[in-house]
Amino acid sequence: MNKIDIRTVNVVQYVQPLREGGSLPAIVKADDGFLYVIKFRGAGQGKKALISEFIGGELARTLGLHVPEIVFMNLDDSFSKTEPDEEIQDLLKFSVGLNLGLHFLTGSITYDPLVSEVDSLTASKVVLLDSIISNIDRTAKNTNLLQWNKELWIIDNGASFYFHHDWKTWENHLTRTFPLIKDHVLLEKATQLEDASKEIIPLFTPERINEIISNIPEDWLINESDAMTSDQIREAYNLFLNTRLSKIDLLIKEAQDAR
Known part of the structure; x- marks a missing residue:
């Protein structure tokens, strides 16, 4: 990797x-x-x-x-x-x-669920990823996906991890799943969620997650309104993601039921 x-x-x-x-x-x-x-x-x-x-x-x-x-x-x-x-x-x-x-992907076009094509495994990976990161903003109204060179490209994950807007209650989210997956633009095409999870689990190791989180600029983690230190915030993102992965079967079932 x-x-x-x-x-x-x-x-x-x-x-x-x-x-x-x-x-x-x-x-x-x-x-x-x-x-x-x-x-x-x-x-x-x-x-x-x-x-x-x-x-x-x-x-x-x-x-x-x-x-x-x-x-x-x-x-x-x-x-x-x-x-x-x-x-x-x-x-x-x-x-x-x-x-x-x-x-900037020159010449890219917005993904259109009625016209654009995407294979079921790719759709399943995106759906499961968005369940893991609690991304509330990948809907038919606002897909945040592009088609470029006949391939699907992922952009705009800025609405994920919405728990971090209130650190006082963030731990409540550790026990939750992600019911809003029912609105996901690719849910209908996500028919290989189990196969997607078999790729996700060996790739999203605690070491890889920690490496990504370690690369967040220190300056971005410091807000006057937050009582937590930057180290505590990094640890919170780590714990959240590892907890989500530990219940990936629940996320799969939730998405399958919604579909």
């Missing part, structure tokens, strides 16, 4: 906002010459959405699903000063520092 190695790049040009995203992500150019979709730390869900995006994306990649390269993106304060749109200006101002970027 490949070691996780996340590059850090600097934003050199703000190209255009992506208005379809509630948190106003944008296309930017970095100093490596590539275009990225940047997710801003100053957006609505803040740094916690970046953590969800990162963990979910790297778990999907571990599972062999297609995920655009994830990078850390440095944003300096020069961009807000030249931006005429006040809303974007504020977003850029509050996002100075380390943000998250996904390689």
